[in-house]
Amino acid sequence: MDTVLITGGAGFIGSHVTDALVESGISVVVLDNLSTGNRRNINLSPAVTFIEGDVRDDDLIEKIFKKNPSMSSVIHLAAQSKVGPSLNNPLEDLMINVKGTVTLLEVARRHEVKTFVYASSAAVYGHVENLPITEEEHTKPLSPYGASKLAAEQYVQTFGALYDMNISALRFANVYGPRQSADTEAGVITIFIEKLLSGRTPLIQGDGQQTRDFVYVDDVVKAVITPFLRSNETKVNGVFNVSSQSQTTINQLLMVLCREVGNTFNPDYSSERPGDIKHSYLSHDKITKIFNWKPHTSLNEGLKRTVQYYRSLLEDC
Template sequence: MKVLVTGGAGFIGSHIVDQLLADGHEVVVLDNLSAGSRANLPTDVKVIEQDVASDLTPVFAKERFDAVIHQAAQVGVPDSIRDPLHDASVNINGLLQVLEACRKYAVKKIVLASSAAVYGTPIELPVSEEHPLIPLSPYGLTKKTGEEYLRIYQALHGLPYTILRYANVYGPRQSLSRESGVITIFTDRLCRGEMPTIFGDGTDTRDYVYVEDVARANLLALSGGDNQIFNVSTGSAVTLNELFFALTDVLNDQREPCYGPPRLGDIRHSTLANGKIRRAFGWKPSVSLAEGLRRTVEWVKSQS
């Protein structure tokens, strides 16, 4: 199968490329390299350096893709609040460019990266796919809107899709220079001898899923789960305090955490149910938090 991975030079996208290649697929990457890097990819992978919000029909006309895995996105919640126009340009207009090209050139399947941000403040935990969608940021809203566009394109044009709502993804290749996930931030600062700040009392919880497990879910979605939505998560709640001490154990660092005031708008607790994807694909998280942190620490150290 010939697969286009938008944002394929980025954090999650590059791991998806690795797994697609290992599974024998032909892969093309489209990435403007604003956040991604060619260094994340094998040298023989074709990279089209182009913005996803531009006209993609010449690319699709030439390459004739069988499927698209759409990872290209503006992913920063604070960035979406500061600049909602840019957020919408990438996350809505970019998706529409992809969908229109898929429609015109008979792509057989699209897999969309969505986010736990579509849910907003959880009413109950763990959050299932049927939970109400009440996003709290422009980022969450554009992800919710993107999901609706896929539903409409399937209904109007018969384009099959699968939507994957990611929990907090972490692992090697997550950017150290841009706004990163908390694990990468904590790891980078601890490795540099600095002390990261835990906002609040450290009892806030998140669901941390390793990037290779997320990539595997994308690979499975190419051949199943048509016109369905799945959480990609561990289903386990980890407090910030637990995360901090798990990292310091890996680093053999005996320092105590530094606390700051809670941040306005932060959700206290978020855990996503993963029973649906387990039943549909037989998928389950295979990398434990301890092992994932060890691999992440090794990667961060290798970047210094």
């Protein structure tokens, strides 16, 4: 059976992807430097080998491939994944997101990897008037993070065109669910839940009427795994949005969370964040057409499961 390399497998999305592959009987090597990931997220199955290391370290990645000759797929989720640090240190963001991706692609190519799945982001689009945003839309990132995700995405596509490698670049909307840390870009849900569970007042930046596209992590995991499972059937080199294709206002989001937690809806409001996009949601028609992928978890259900998870963490403390 083939082995899959998952970078960022100690992080939020990567740890769920690892769990799902292990459940399907697939062996996984996790490469993660634990910069934002957490050891307790790492699946403890004997089918998982954890290597603490950096995606920019080509000697290490070469060694990993040599030790695992059956490794024919890479799921690349490791990244500097926040806008703020990318503004403070764009060079570091570039090195992790672009150099890290190209390093991985080069070693993967040398070892004749068949499938490479890359986690891109809705941040590559920037401000877009035409909603829902399709993959054909112009890309004008508003942050170094968006720019580095886009540059890496283009390297991934270039390698897919040059070599016999199935590649999918998945542009995630706002992913949420258990294990998400409160200080990530889409961490608003975790922030609200932590506040509500500890009896503090949540803060909404702006009037709360701004909308976002929230997609539950289990659905995202299926989107990540599908191209990999289907790689023997079709040659793929493409960019795909992964989204709920629906808009939720921040006020609606908080209202559902308050109901789930059993609080009244009574947030504080502050001025909106400069540069914040008012409305954003992504079409997922393309990935539905090519891979028959659709999200199945409603916002209510996803939030319920997420609240349960954070409640259980508090109970364990």
